[in-house]
Every structure is written in structure tokens, then in C-alpha cells.
Amino acid sequence: MAWDESQPMVSIKDVYKSFGDLEVLKGVSFDVMKREVICIIGPSGSGKSTLIRCVNALNTINSGSITVEGQEVHDPKLDKLELRKKVGMVFQQYNLFPHKTAIENVMMAPIHVLKEDKAEVEGRAYALIKKVRLEGKENSYPGELSGGQQQRVAIARSLAMRPDVMLFDEVTAALDPETVKEVLVTIQELAEDGMTCMLVTHEMGFARELADHIYFTDRGVIVEHGPPATFFDDAKDPRTKEFLSQIL
Amino acid sequence: MSDLPVLLPSAANLLNDAGRQRREGAFRVDLKLWHGVVLVAALAVVLGVAEAAGNAKESPWAVLVNWMPFILWGQEGHWQGFSLNIIISFFAMLIGTVVGAALGLMQVSLLLPVRTGSWIVTQFFRNSPWLVLLFTIMLMLPFEIQIGDTIIPIPDWVKAVIGFSLPVMANISEVVRGAVISLPSGQWESAESLAFTRFQTMWMIILPQCVKRMIPPWMNWYAILAMATPLCSIMGVEESVTFTQQAMSAEGGRPELLAPFYVFLLVIFFIYIYPIARWTVRLERKYSVKI
Numbered sequence: 001m002a003w004d005e006s007q008p009m010v011s012i013k014d015v016y017k018s019f020g021d022l023e024v025l026k027g028v029s030f031d032v033m034k035r036e037v038i039c040i041i042g043p044s045g046s047g048k049s050t051l052i053r054c055v056n057a058l059n060t061i062n063s064g065s066i067t068v069e070g071q072e073v074h075d076p077k078l079d080k081l082e083l084r085k086k087v088g089m090v091f092q093q094y095n096l097f098p099h100k101t102a103i104e105n106v107m108m109a110p111i112h113v114l115k116e117d118k119a120e121v122e123g124r125a126y127a128l129i130k131k132v133r134l135e136g137k138e139n140s141y142p143g144e145l146s147g148g149q150q151q152r153v154a155i156a157r158s159l160a161m162r163p164d165v166m167l168f169d170e171v172t173a174a175l176d177p178e179t180v181k182e183v184l185v186t187i188q189e190l191a192e193d194g195m196t197c198m199l200v201t202h203e204m205g206f207a208r209e210l211a212d213h214i215y216f217t218d219r220g221v222i223v224e225h226g227p228p229a230t231f232f233d234d235a236k237d238p239r240t241k242e243f244l245s246q247i248l
Numbered sequence: 249m250s251d252l253p254v255l256l257p258s259a260a261n262l263l264n265d266a267g268r269q270r271r272e273g274a275f276r277v278d279l280k281l282w283h284g285v286v287l288v289a290a291l292a293v294v295l296g297v298a299e300a301a302g303n304a305k306e307s308p309w310a311v312l313v314n315w316m317p318f319i320l321w322g323q324e325g326h327w328q329g330f331s332l333n334i335i336i337s338f339f340a341m342l343i344g345t346v347v348g349a350a351l352g353l354m355q356v357s358l359l360l361p362v363r364t365g366s367w368i369v370t371q372f373f374r375n376s377p378w379l380v381l382l383f384t385i386m387l388m389l390p391f392e393i394q395i396g397d398t399i400i401p402i403p404d405w406v407k408a409v410i411g412f413s414l415p416v417m418a419n420i421s422e423v424v425r426g427a428v429i430s431l432p433s434g435q436w437e438s439a440e441s442l443a444f445t446r447f448q449t450m451w452m453i454i455l456p457q458c459v460k461r462m463i464p465p466w467m468n469w470y471a472i473l474a475m476a477t478p479l480c481s482i483m484g485v486e487e488s489v490t491f492t493q494q495a496m497s498a499e500g501g502r503p504e505l506l507a508p509f510y511v512f513l514l515v516i517f518f519i520y521i522y523p524i525a526r527w528t529v530r531l532e533r534k535y536s537v538k539i
Contacts, residue, residue, distance in 0.1 A: 058441060080443075095432075097435070
């Protein structure tokens with residue numbers, strides 16, 4: 001069964017996940033098409049980070065199915081490394097490698113994982129650093145960069161693997177307010193280039209502007225979803241309304 | 249904590265030290281220059297006392313100076329005396345570090361049997377008395393082994409090296425394990441999501457970051473080891489304490505010489521270990537600021 005672009009890029013079906021006795025996801029389903037940008041919002045502890053981490057198998061699921069380009073993610077026979085070459089992920093805490101410079105952070109995975117030619121990777125890495133507007137910072141260590149700059153290096157590092165889907169797990173939550181914007185701009189440009197993006201975010205303005213579809217999760221289920229215009233202005237569910245009234 | 253407000257700062261220091269020692273699994277060899285000054289002063293005092301008690305025999309200072317080369321280097325053309333302490337500590341550290349690093353990495357293995365096995369070995373040797381390990385090894389190993397027609401002798405100092413390397417190995421294993429698990433889990437996760445294999449992650453991402461954290465406790469273990477090497481004098485290894493005792497009996501067992509000779513040994517050990525201890529503290533400060 002070959003996958004083609006008319007089918008969902010990421011398909012989540014009836015996913016259950018618990019940590020011990022704590023049920024975090026209780027039957028979540030939705031699809032993400034190629035070039036689509038979706039935002040998952042919801043109160044803390046509603047399972048949104050867990051959900052996104054299940055997509056690249058950083059977390060396992062108890063039941064249900066998640067496919068990326070038609071491939072079952074939680075198939076025990078799946079080559080996880082193959083999956084992770086297709087799915088890029090950016091974390092709240094950036095998680096750059098502190099002993100490597102910005103450019104080395106970007107170059108490491110393509111050279112050692114994809115075994116690509118160093119000179120070619122280097123050219124691409126410089127282009128990516130430029131793309132995230134960090135020209136001149138190539139040889140800085142993460143410790144010498146601001147949070148926003150580190151997060152943009154992390155995005156470039158992920159992009160260097162040429163992923164088909166990008167996962168963003170509350171990537172601006174740890175940033176100073178003044179640096180949030182620069183990271184959001186980077187993600188926006190990425191979305192405009194046609195990258196398929198799944199974001200867990202608290203930036204409502206950003207979600208409204210950028211997302212094709214919003215999913216609101218609470219206590220492990222998707223309470224409500226829809227395109228931003230309907231979702232933000234015409235929420236039906238009382239839990240959604242309450243959440244939006246608190247946050248907007 | 250204390251009820252007396254004036255004691256609060258030192259109570260905080262104690263708490264701080266206790267926390268660090270739990271992490272490192274060892275007391276820190278925390279030598280200060282004034283410790284050395286006190287030792288030298290003590291040497292002068294005990295020499296003076298010996299002089300007064302020695303009534304008209306050769307002066308204790310002259311005796312000590314006479315025996316100094318013997319205590320420091322042993323007989324002409326041999327590595328004995330204090331130089332043998334250094335050699336034993338060097339090789340025990342080398343073996344302990346190499347084997348201990350491997351054992352420490354096994355302790356963070358994903359395979360349960362490997363993890364459990366290495367944990368048991370580590371805990372066993374870490375919590376055994378050094379002297380008992382030393383006795384066991386020195387008495388268990390033969391004085392020579394025969395391979396085919398060649399007979400390879402195992403001198404006592406080599407046995408001592410092996411005996412000391414065991415507790416060092418176990419403690420280095422803990423240092424390595426501690427450093428690896430102290431790294432934020434985000435490092436593993438981001439490496440994982442970039443499709444690095446576990447081996448690549450360990451080798452290129454985790455270990456390079458651990459080295460800095462490991463150097464200060466590693467040096468501290470060297471200092472502890474170097475101070476422990478005289479233990480093997482009990483088994484007659486020809487190191488500095490054995491030779492100090494030989495020197496004293498050669499002088500006819502004059503009791504007033506006891507204190508000067510042993511305080512002299514303390515001074516020698518201080519001179520060797522003080523720079524290591526200071527350097528450790530300096531590196532510790534430097535790295536704790538960086539990371």
C-alpha cells in the first residue's frame with residue numbers, strides 16, 4: 001500500500017495512552033494533510049505534548065494507531081530511525097548540544113545519521129542558519145546565544161534532516177516575550193514554504209493567523225476543533241469557551 | 249540546621265558539602281596550604297623533642313636526612329620507597345579508569361542483565377574495605393605464572409596495583425554513571441528525534457559533555473588512592489612506609505625517631521597531593537560556572 005499525497009501525512013486514530021494509572025490520552029483521532037499546519041491547544045496536563053511526542057515515537061501508545069506517510073509508527077518492527085528522518089521535532093527547552101557550535105549542531109545529524117558529504121552538508125547548514133536569520137552566529141556556542149536564537153538554531157538543526165513533518169512542542173513557552181516573535185516568524189516562513197507542521201502552542205494570536213486547523217484538547221480528548229475563524233469566534237463547547245475566555 | 253543564627257552559614261556549608269559528597273560518593277581531599285605549614289611546623293617540633301630525648305646520640309635531623317633518599321627512592325637503580333607509591337597509584341588509576349569507565353557505561357545500558365550485573369560489581373567493590381580487597385588479591389594471586397615454558401613473575405607491587413585498581417574501578421564506574429544520568433534528558437530526546445543511534449548519542453553527544461563533569465571527581469579519586477597506597481606496606485611492598493620502618497630499625501629502633509620519620513612521610517604526601525587537590529578545586533569551580 002503505497003502512500004501518496006492525497007492521503008493524510010499523519011493519521012491519528014483512536015489513540016489511548018496512560019502513564020501508570022494516569023490516562024493521558026483517551027481516544028484521540030485526527031488527520032494532518034501534507035502542507036497543512038495544525039495547532040493543538042488546551043490547558044496544561046491535557047495531553048497535548050504527549051500526543052505530539054507519540055507522533056515520532058518518543059512516547060509509546062497503549063492502543064490505537066498513528067501513521068506517518070502511511071507507515072505505522074508504533075509497529076514494533078518499524079525502524080524508528082527511518083521514522084525520525086521524516087519527522088523533525090523542536091522542543092520547549094531547545095536541547096541544543098552545548099559542546100558544539102551553532103553550525104556544528106545543524107551539521108551533526110546529516111553527516112553522522114544520513115552519512116551525507118560534509119561539504120554539501122556545510123553549504124546547506126549555512127543556508128539554514130541564514131534562513132533562520134542567524135548569520136554571523138554560526139560559530140557561537142549555544143551558551144552564548146539568547147533563548148530565541150537557540151530555538152532558531154534548533155529549528156535549523158531539525159530542518160537539516162529534510163523532514164516531511166515538523167513537530168513543535170511549546171517552542172516559545174520558555175522564551176522571553178521579546179524573543180517569542182522571532183521564533184514565530186521563523187515557523188511562519190516555514191509554513192509558507194509548504195512544510196507540514198504540528199504545533200502545541202499557547203500563542204493564540206499566532207495559531208489564529210497561521211493554522212489551517214485548531215484542535216482543543218482537555219483531559220485527554222479532543223473537545224472541539226475547526227478552522228481558526230470558527231474555532232475562536234464561534235466556539236460551541238463550554239470547556240472551550242471557558243478556556244478561551246481565560247486566555248484571550 | 250542549627251537554632252543558633254550565627255551557625256547558619258556553616259550549617260549551610262555542611263549541608264552543601266554533604267550534598268556534593270553524596271553525589272560524588274567520596275569526601276573531597278580538601279587540602280589547604282596552611283595544612284602543609286602546620287605539618288612542617290610539627291616536623292620541627294617533633295625533631296626538637298627527639299633531639300632533647302636522644303641524649304648525645306646522632307641528631308635525629310641528621311639521621312632523617314641520611315635516610316631521606318632511601319625513603320624517597322629506595323636503593324640505587326630501583327623504583328622503591330615513595331617513588332613506588334606514585335607508580336602503584338599511577339597504574340592502579342590507569343586500570344581503574346579504563347575498566348571503571350566501561351563498567352559505568354554498562355550501568356546505563358538498556359539491557360537489564362548488563363545493567364544489573366555491572367551495578368552489583370560496582371556496589372560490591374565500592375563498599376568493600378580497601379585493605380580487605382588488597383589482602384585478598386595479594387594473597388590469592390600466585391607469585392609467578394607459567395605460560396608454556398616461560399615463567400612470568402608477579403612482583404608484589406603489581407599485585408598491589410591490581411588490589412587498588414578494584415575499588416578505584418568501582419568508584420570511577422559510579423562517577424561515569426552519575427555524570428551520564430546527570431545530563432538533562434532533553435539531550436537524549438533531541439538526539440533520538442534526530443535519528444542518532446544510541447551508540448552515536450553516547451559517543452558524540454553525552455560523553456563529551458560528561459568529561460568535564462567527571463574530571464574533578466576523577467582527580468579527587470586519584471588523591472584518595474595516592475593517600476591509600478601505604479596500605480600495601482602491610483604486605484611488605486617496598487614502598488615508603490615499609491622503607492621508613494626499615495630505616496628506623498636499622499637505626500636500632502630508637503623510639504624518639506618514630507614521630508619525626510612519620511611526620512616526614514606526611515609532609516612528603518602533602519607535597520605530592522596538595523597541588524592535585526588545589527587543581528581539582530579550581531577545575532571544579534571553572535566547570536561549575538560553565539555548565
